Amino acid sequence: MNHLQQRVGHVCLLECFSTISSLFGRRICYVYKNRHLRKSSTSLSDRTGRLAEQRAGLGRWQLLFNHSTMASEAKKAKVAVREGILFGMGNPLLDISAPADQAFLDKYGMKANDAILAEDKHQPMYQDMVDNLKVEYIAGGATQNSIRVAQWLLQVPHATTFFGSIGKDKFGEVLKNAGEHDGVQVNYHYDEKMPTGTCAVVITDNNRSLCANLAAANCYKKEHLDKNMALVKKADVCYIGGFFLTVSPESILAVAQSCAEDNRTFALNLSAPFLCQFFKEPMMKAMPYVDILFGNETEAKVFASEQKFETEDLVEIGKKIANLEKVNKERKRMVVITQGTEETIIVQDGKVEHFPVVKLDASKILDTNAAGDAFVGGFLAQLVQGQPLKDCVRCGNYAASTVIQHSGCTYPAKPDFQ
Secondary structure, eight states, X not given: OOHHXXXXXXXXXXXXXXXXXXXXXXXXXXXXXXXXXXXXXXXXXHHHHHHTTSTTSHXXXXXXXXXXXXXXXXXXXXXXXXXXXXXXXXXXEEEEEEEOOHHHHHHTTOOTTOEEEOOGGGHHHHHHHHHHSOOEEEEEOHHHHHHHHHHHHHOSTTSEEXXXXXXXXXXXXXXXXXXXXXXXXXXXXXXXXXXXXXXXXXXXXXXXXXXXEOGGGGGXXXXXXXXXXXXXXXXXXXXXXXXXXXXXXXXXXXXXXXXXXXXXXXXXXXXXXXXXXXXXXXXXXXXXXXXXXXXXXXXXXXXXXXXXXXXXXXXXHHHHHHTSOOSOTTSOOEEEEEETTEEEEEEETTEEEEEOOOOOOGGGOOOOTTHHHHHHHHHHHHHTTTXXXXXXXXXXXXXXXXXXXXXXXXXXXXXXXX
């Protein structure tokens, strides 16, 4: 038996004892771990750290053990955070954010808390905001937000990687510099003709309405992905927002298939109701590869309607999504449904868990833009470390609560999540 097999075997035993301890008390697990560590010349954490750097190493086995089922709540050993452990791909956009009133939304046919793609009637809105509202420019785009938040929480340079398309212009440089400043390994495709994409973020009271003008973000080429596939394969977890279904569904499939082949985790977000309605074909082509699906209650209900589930019960919707066809049988699909300030519902392998959200005093809420993105970033930051589901959700809620107390997807210099 080689060293890697021995190490995997040790962790298998530790996981078995952890499960037993959940039934008969934790002392047996504690005693076994201490005996095991005394016999070893190096600590388990040291060995885990080294193995996490190997592509077929122990880190991914721990992720599989820790998240293939929700049955065990025993304390999990952390997977060492390393460069490139989390990958994201999506639409990098520069947010043009400003407070406004309902009349401004009505002027451009928008709704509170809407998320839409810009049409011709929306084109004058961006200059209107710059000329007449108090605007802020903030690095944005749903997936890029999630990756930046995860990077902030992980605190290891280049622990995260992000792909997307921008223009060769000033706004593109702003996005690149923001990502690099945050510690993200940004690897953009540069479009020669189109300007960097922008997103109008119109804030009314505690609501936000998004209108994205994709521009260069809509020009991502799979050739860029093919040239940089090594960075994708380096990641234990790959996450893509649903908005990218409108841009490069072939790139989404390539990443998803790569994850299934290597038994790595692939996560997708429903992202917006219109995607479930008008881009359901590419969405359902990717679905068999999805290990973790994120969505809010509105998106989940629209998805259910489009898929003829004939129910609006979120738990039943979660179960039906979890039971959809799946390629990688080694991982049971997890469905995460958020409901704003209401409880988060998570379904996996026929089991359902409800996680309450600690409500923030309304006076502390500055901007709800990117709250959902931040939740995903916090969740994934714990997931890549092999942490229990309850800690993934807790960190997601922490990240969302932090971000909504700031303007746009911004946060303090250092996290204080415990």
